Amino acid sequence: MMVKCVIWDLDNTLLSGVYLEAGAQPPPPDPAMVQAAATLRDRGIIHAVASRNPPEAADYAARVTGLEFAAAECGWGPKSDAVRRITAGLGLSPDAIAFVDDDLYERAEVSLAVPEALVLSPEDMTDAVGWPEFSPAVVTAEARRRNEMYAERRRREQEARAFAGSRDEFLRYCGTRVTIARATESDVPRLHELSVRTHQFNTGGEPVAEPELRRLAGSAECQVTTVRLADRFGDDGLVGGCVTRAGQDGTWTVTLLMMSCRAMGRGVIEALLAWLAGSAARAGATALAVPCLVTPRNVPLRLALTSAGFRAGPGGPPGPGPVVFSRPLSGPLPEVPGWVTAPPGPEAAAR
């Protein structure tokens, strides 16, 4: 499993000393840890802080290390609680987390309470930079900006909490822009990365290799579509994609659908499903089908499908193997929100 986020202790880990014991001049950063963190940042791995210190300690650490933290939990509760809150807040799964702490007791406590996380000492960390868990095969433009994007996300969420109004109103206030387009050659590495990294919004459950994506994008039998997301807080770049195939029987099938969890709660998956339904209907299709490998992790995807009117057979508990969610294209279709820019006609999507 690839690590997506490293959660750092501060005292004697990211800092070479103890913040509260240092008097007027807090301890300097630990050069080896800062170097490891910067290397991981450039590979698209994000950083967070869990520390037994006042909140200003995290701001101080960000200043002296030059790192941006996607989340910071400073307080005196159990470290495992802080790790869980950070993981949930970032929409990540616990097995995408590494936790670094110099204190043996803290490491044991987190290992026991969050067994999926990779728990490391600072000494391990210098070595771990070379481990496969920390070495994504491709580093895309989105990956290099990932730390910044999570910092933007923190600012967006602070405003969302203070905002009086519905989620739709907030998305409008943010100037949310969703751009749907046909995939080009230059999108292929990022689409591959999405197929590897996305789990909560992924119908396939299998990485798709770059040559295969290139073949699909150039094929006349299907269409590969990209989704980009931006707002006034920042540009999230290419956050999702799908592969659609127009069948002879009037059914359009989405053979792969994937979306970054960063887009969650920002109306993007909903916009894509609405656009797909509308495009398929305009092209004369009578049904839209989404085969999906149901897992405990892609519940958010199922919520989006249910909300957009998709159903899979008679219901009941999900069995093993892929399930086909589908919806008819007669009657009212889900509305494409006004902030979506997309190719309007079927000619852009069909064939």
Next chain:
Amino acid sequence: MTGQGTPEVAGELREILARATGREELLGLSEQAPLFGDGVGLDSLTGTLLLREVHRRFGVDVAAEDLNLDSLATLGTLATYITEHAPAGPVSGG
């Protein structure tokens, strides 16, 4: 142990929904109100928060038992589903 009836469950669900969406007016939500679309406007984020909290408070893993998530049609259908599927023993509150 006294099992919770549907009205009590619905009351707790209103609190969960109000917190997940930040919309206090949902505390007065009717049992017939749809959770998706025009009613509560549940999306993949708020829906996930709701299901996580339902699992924690009532011990019912809706996503694992209801493939189509039809139990999320309205506040009333979800409360009924939880009442019917809740484990017999008490679930530790928290």
